[in-house]
Amino acid sequence: MTISSTHSHLADRLGRATVLVVGDLMLDCYYWGDVRRISPEAPVPVVKVKVNEKTYRLGGAGNVAANLTGLGCRAALIGLIGKDTAAGRVKDLLASFNIDDRCVADADRPTTTKTRIMASKQQVVRLDEEDGSGITTGTAHRLLSAATDMIPRADAVILSDYGKGMFASPEFIQQIIRACNEAGVPVFIDPKGRDWSRYAGATCITPNTAELELATGSRVRAEGELVPVALDFRRQLGVAWLLVTRGPEGMALFGEDPSPVLIAARAREVFDVSGAGDTVIATLAAGVATGLSFAQAASVANTAAGIVVGKLGTWALRWAELENALMGEAEPKPASTLWKVAGLPEASDRLATWRQAGQRIVFTNGCFDLLHPGHVSLLHQARHLGDRLIVGLNTDASIQRLKGAQRPILPGRDRAAILSALEDVDMVVFFDDDTPLNLIAQLKPDILVKGADYRIEDVVGKSVVEAYGGQVRLVEILEGHSTTAIARKLSANGNNSEPSVKE
Known part of the structure; x- marks a missing residue:
């Protein structure tokens, strides 16, 4: 055996x-x-x-x-x-x-x-x-x-x-x-x-x-x-x-x-x-x-x-x-890490276990459509602010409402699979709203993270997190990288219409 x-x-x-x-x-x-x-x-x-x-x-x-x-x-x-x-x-x-x-x-x-x-x-x-x-x-x-x-x-x-x-x-x-x-x-x-x-x-x-x-x-x-x-x-x-x-x-x-x-x-x-x-x-x-x-x-x-x-x-x-x-x-190939992708009930159970162990929970969110070095840098910095990193991921429908019918470029399961394969990411949770506000309110992370291209007062969820004693942190962004730039290059090479929304 x-x-x-x-x-x-x-x-x-x-x-x-x-x-x-x-x-x-x-x-x-x-x-x-x-x-x-x-x-x-x-x-x-x-x-x-x-x-x-x-x-x-x-x-x-x-x-x-x-x-x-x-x-x-x-x-x-x-x-x-x-x-x-x-x-x-x-x-x-x-x-x-x-x-x-x-x-x-x-x-x-x-x-x-x-x-x-x-x-x-x-x-x-x-x-x-x-x-x-x-x-x-x-x-x-x-x-x-x-x-x-x-x-x-x-x-x-x-x-x-x-x-x-x-x-x-x-x-x-x-x-x-x-x-x-x-x-x-x-x-x-x-x-x-x-x-x-x-x-x-x-x-x-x-x-x-x-x-x-x-x-x-x-x-x-x-x-x-x-x-x-x-x-x-x-x-x-x-x-x-x-x-x-x-x-x-x-x-x-x-x-x-x-x-x-x-x-x-x-x-x-x-x-x-x-x-x-x-x-x-x-x-x-x-x-x-x-x-x-x-x-x-x-x-x-x-x-x-x-x-x-x-x-x-x-x-x-x-x-x-x-x-x-x-x-x-x-397995002859690396095993899937899709077990990191969780619905809200399972996410809550995992969070309870992590908190019982005294671990600090960090949360960030985004579309993460065509993962690039800027994304990786943000996630790496976010993970090192605490013990566990949760990524709130827009659903396909949410992205279409925000960015138009041409997006997302990659479907949700593919985006989740790529994110979950990163060692810095401990859990991925989809949200279907236009903002992650409701998800943040339910998960109650200790630290909410966004890139430094945001003003801290404009970060969605700031008031919710700070109300229960959490923190909002801005991390450095890696200049010169964006999904829009990648999509534009692909469009030019393929002579297709250019996506109009930056990420």
Whole structure:
């Protein structure tokens, strides 16, 4: 059974799978701002945090669970939180991702929080609030009770060890592993630290190269170095599988067979590896839970990793992204990206998911008839103002009313197909009115974008967006490019009548 023959049915199987995540839960906080000067008090940049530009995301075990629900699985999470403001934010985020919250609160510990100060999409500094000491016997008992109650109902269990104290006790980990083995439930571990004997008996461990080198004391960068060390280490630990993530070198899966399964990396462009390990273990466990072999599930997890490292910050994978990537690998030609084209109900659902993840929504609109470099430049600038870009696209009927019977040159489906193929575009939504005002009012983007050839007071939707606290931004236009100029040249060459309306 190959991935190409099964991925079309994988979504249904994922929807029936339940995966339990036990581990170090964190809150990732991002403060977004700009740097324009150096502080007179010390040689450090001054970051002016933008109004209402603080976002919160699930980190650690929370990000693992968010990846699982993003794939369509039922996910339950057992983690440790404090009794503080951060704990409330964590619980709200868990609810927004529809994660079964079985967390244990400990008033004597803070909720682990990582605050990143971001400027121009670059991290300036990170502030960590945590207590990495081992958990008390009473807290361990509550966590273990929650785990043993849930394990028999799970199709897979993930232990997400970030070294924040929850797994400091080897006996605590072994009790969970034994409970999984007795229930016949595979247990996957994202490891931390030097001593991995506490993971003995697990089904699979998923280290990266640096983690494996730390645990074995051996260099494993090259394939010739990796294979003997990994094979021997897997046997020593008594684990069935060892999946080593190797960054640009892809992955290597080790089992009973002396020859590992080597999987080439899929990332087109790497922006940030934060959370990639969470995505790998979530996708691997989910794949095995649905009945894929370990080699098949590792291949899918490798594709998933290639998606998330192309994004800035910690992001939960979505099934639509993974499905599209799998189709692209299975088909002899690049897969269609028309799944990005959405009607209003589907657009609203996607928006809700993006907003739950704290993502900023950018909107721009137009006819985009005969896409040219000016269009591409505008879309690229718009996308970099936020996390998701929605393009409002005039229908054919709308364009005919605005520009005459000779337009559009390309029908709506073709224009949507071209736009959706652009990496900067996350969603395309048609509108049939003469202006996008009603669409803007329904989608409520955080940022409304038009070209700098407009006056900001003339931008359709300005008052609507600003009324709920959004922004209107004008971006530079690339001079010398227009659909009219292209159409005029085509008309001259074909001796046809010339379109009279500029775009």
